[in-house]
Amino acid sequence: MAIYIYNTLTRKKEPFETLQPNQVRMYVCGPTVYDKAHVGHAMSVLVFDIIRRYLEYRGYEVRHVMNYTDVDDKIIQRANLEGVDSMELAERYMQEFARHLQELNVRPATVYPRATQEIDQIIAMVQGLVEKGYAYEVDGDVYFAVEKDDDYGRLSGRQLEDMQSGFRINVDERKRSPMDFALWKASKPGEPAWDSPWGPGRPGWHIECSAMNLHHLGEQIDIHGGGNDLIFPHHENEIAQTESLTGKPFARYWVHNGMLQLSGEKMSKSLGNLVTIEEFLSEHSADVLRMLVLNSSYRSPLKFNEETIGHAERALERLRSAMRPAQVGADGEMPAALQQQMEATRQGFVEAMDDDFNTAGALGHLFDLVRAINQARDEGAGPQALETAQKLLRELTDVLGLRLDEEARGGDEAAPFVDLLVEVRTELRQQKLWALSDLIRDRLLELGVVLEDGKDGTTWRWK
RNA sequence: GGCGACGUGGCCAAGUGGUAAGGCAGGGGUCUGCAAAACCCCGAUCACGGGUUCGAAUCCCGUCGUCGCCUCCA
Numbered sequence: 088m089a090i091y092i093y094n095t096l097t098r099k100k101e102p103f104e105t106l107q108p109n110q111v112r113m114y115v116c117g118p119t120v121y122d123k124a125h126v127g128h129a130m131s132v133l134v135f136d137i138i139r140r141y142l143e144y145r146g147y148e149v150r151h152v153m154n155y156t157d158v159d160d161k162i163i164q165r166a167n168l169e170g171v172d173s174m175e176l177a178e179r180y181m182q183e184f185a186r187h188l189q190e191l192n193v194r195p196a197t198v199y200p201r202a203t204q205e206i207d208q209i210i211a212m213v214q215g216l217v218e219k220g221y222a223y224e225v226d227g228d229v230y231f232a233v234e235k236d237d238d239y240g241r242l243s244g245r246q247l248e249d250m251q252s253g254f255r256i257n258v259d260e261r262k263r264s265p266m267d268f269a270l271w272k273a274s275k276p277g278e279p280a281w282d283s284p285w286g287p288g289r290p291g292w293h294i295e296c297s298a299m300n301l302h303h304l305g306e307q308i309d310i311h312g313g314g315n316d317l318i319f320p321h322h323e324n325e326i327a328q329t330e331s332l333t334g335k336p337f338a339r340y341w342v343h344n345g346m347l348q349l350s351g352e353k354m355s356k357s358l359g360n361l362v363t364i365e366e367f368l369s370e371h372s373a374d375v376l377r378m379l380v381l382n383s384s385y386r387s388p389l390k391f392n393e394e395t396i397g398h399a400e401r402a403l404e405r406l407r408s409a410m411r412p413a414q415v416g417a418d419g420e421m422p423a424a425l426q427q428q429m430e431a432t433r434q435g436f437v438e439a440m441d442d443d444f445n446t447a448g449a450l451g452h453l454f455d456l457v458r459a460i461n462q463a464r465d466e467g468a469g470p471q472a473l474e475t476a477q478k479l480l481r482e483l484t485d486v487l488g489l490r491l492d493e494e495a496r497g498g499d500e501a502a503p504f505v506d507l508l509v510e511v512r513t514e515l516r517q518q519k520l521w522a523l524s525d526l527i528r529d530r531l532l533e534l535g536v537v538l539e540d541g542k543d544g545t546t547w548r549w550k
Numbered sequence: 551g552g553c554g555a556c557g558u559g560g561c562c563a564a565g566u567g568g569u570a571a572g573g574c575a576g577g578g579g580u581c582u583g584c585a586a587a588a589c590c591c592c593g594a595u596c597a598c599g600g601g602u603u604c605g606a607a608u609c610c611c612g613u614c615g616u617c618g619c620c621u622c623c624a
Binding site: 354401408439458 | 584585623624
């Protein structure tokens with residue numbers, strides 16, 4: 088069975104075939120580090136982390152590159168505003184982002200290139216494009232001539248003529264076509280600058296990704312990803328630059344995630360309607376955000392609000408319910424129904440994920456397994472049977488990047504004391520001192536400990 | 551104005567030709583001293599209007615609505 092991936096370039100789901108057997112070269116556009124990252128950035132990162140994990144699960148070796156744009160107008164502007172060095176500012180936010188990646192349980196990329204560390208490659212590429220006649224220099228700027236590129240607009244499905252009629256383009260008289268974009272920008276005094284054949288300057292935005300791809304992955308790659316707001320002009324321009332230079336098809340599959348929406352609008356810095364990753368993680372676990380992402384198609388807009396966050400939180404709780412141990416003293420064998428469900432779940436999970444990473448469908452299958460496990464527990468299945476099924480659940484949730492094992496929030500030191508309280512309370516209950524028993528239960532709940540009175544005694548867990 | 555995506559039960563959301571997964575919320579029940587959890591049962595004909603087909607949520611056309619891109623943006 089093949090994996091099918093929706094390709095923005097062809098607007099179809101296509102069977103996934105790699106350039107080299109069992110090896111995937113994947114490039115994902117990372118953030119411009121000029122401010123705190125928001126949950127929309129996290130969504131994109133999570134989407135591609137899930138894709139990567141699944142490809143690895145299916146036996147591929149993934150070479151995963153994510154860049155940091157650490158030089159650009161906004162960084163310079165922001166640095167001037169704060170009165171700090173622009174490199175310093177970029178460094179600060181880059182480190183913060185790296186920390187978030189860890190907190191979000193994202194598998195580390197193979198390489199994290201930065202624009203400022205790829206200047207030589209960028210200059211070489213611009214030079215190559217000038218030599219081939221695809222780019223031209225004006226006053227220390229270098230522009231890509233879109234009219235030289237026959238199939239410009241292919242990714243975003245736009246015609247050059249349509250774009251030129253757009254009234255939003257500021258016409259720069261020095262450009263041959265209004266749609267020409269900068270490969271290299273001459274620096275103004277006080278701006279970060281690198282020497283180049285065209286004088287001191289810095290790279291344009293689009294060229295860095297092309298150069299990094301060439302440098303770290305080669306002329307042709309399997310997957311190129313990013314948010315769908317990057318389709319035009321960023322990815323369109325990347326294709327133009329890279330293919331004009333190499334003469335070969337650049338990325339095989341263009342994969343784009345939908346936008347996170349806050350109150351019906353795309354979350355973005357310019358709109359100011361954002362929740363930073365830091366803010367989110369101070370109130371919720373990373374799994375909650377991941378669950379939110381998993382519960383819908385990665386290509387669709389994702390509704391982000393208190394209600395959907397709450398749903399994700401409770402869905403996670405349900406998933407975790409299956410991980411609870413067998414009843415005290417139970418020793419039943421593996422029920423046939425559970426055995427059957429395990430097979431159905433594994434198969435259903437793979438089928439769903441093979442279909443353009445249908446995580447919501449895959450989750451549905453996991454919940455079927457959750458029900459079967461809980462059913463088995465209720466019916467007295469023993470630890471061995473239960474653990475076999477739980478192992479599968481853990482294996483599959485791990486592919487999605489969820490961490491079902493709840494961290495013991497109170498720490499292990501607290502456990503003996505909780506045990507003691509439970510013991511005392513059991514005495515109280517035997518003496519039918521309900522008011523006191525309930526008080527202990529309520530107070531422990533306030534401290535984050537949930538007591539559950541079962542048939543064979545009381546169990547407790549961290550909330 | 552151009553390009554693209556989408557509109558499925560109260561909410562979130564799978565499903566792209568054969569009469570609609572799953573989660574959350576809600577109602578009823580089992581269990582419980584009560585509760586919680588878990589388990590069992592209950593709910594939609596798929597924005598609207600046409601068309602194609604033996605048959606459509608699923609294909610085509612139109613209408614309405616929402617969102618994204620067209621300038622930096624994950």
